[in-house]
Amino acid sequence: MHKPSLLRAPHAGRLVSSLTIAALAVLVALACSDVSALAQTAAKRTDAATRPEFREPVTLTSKDGVLEVRLTARQGQTTLDTVATPVQNFLLFDYELIRGTASDGRRSGGNLYPAPTLQVFPGEG
Numbered sequence: 001m002h003k004p005s006l007l008r009a010p011h012a013g014r015l016v017s018s019l020t021i022a023a024l025a026v027l028v029a030l031a032c033s034d035v036s037a038l039a040q041t042a043a044k045r046t047d048a049a050t051r052p053e054f055r056e057p058v059t060l061t062s063k064d065g066v067l068e069v070r071l072t073a074r075q076g077q078t079t080l081d082t083v084a085t086p087v088q089n090f091l092l093f094d095y096e097l098i099r100g101t102a103s104d105g106r107r108s109g110g111n112l113y114p115a116p117t118l119q120v121f122p123g124e125g
Contacts, residue, residue, distance in 0.1 A: 058116040059103040060095065065124040068099040071116070078113055 060069050072094040079086050093115040096108045102116075109116070 056103075057114045058095070058109055058112065059119050060097060060116050061101050061103070061119040062121065062124050063100045066099045067118060067120050067124075069118065070096040070098065073115070076111060078111065
């Protein structure tokens with residue numbers, strides 16, 4: 001039967017302290033690499049050469065003083081350039097242009113984010 005020696009106890013304490021410091025150093029190194037990766041990802045999002053081109057929302061404009069549109073808001077799934085995975089239950093918009101004009105020339109559109117811009121002028125209505 002082996003009895004612990006009092007002479008070995010200080011050595012064991014130093015060993016535990018050294019292992020604890022080493023473990024903390026590894027955790028700090030891992031955290032720093034995660035921060036670096038996040039910074040690089042953020043830099044890519046803000047670099048005009050690597051990020052997707054900004055798209056203006058569709059503008060629906062009155063024609064002959066009238067803008068008539070059926071606008072629907074609903075929850076759906078979409079992919080955003082700010083997150084890696086598709087976003088669930090995101091507010092999306094559909095439109096059907098009854099009277100007026102659309103900046104993209106279409107009469108309807110779906111799964112839009114942001115919502116179309118509705119443009120009317122003073123005195124119309």
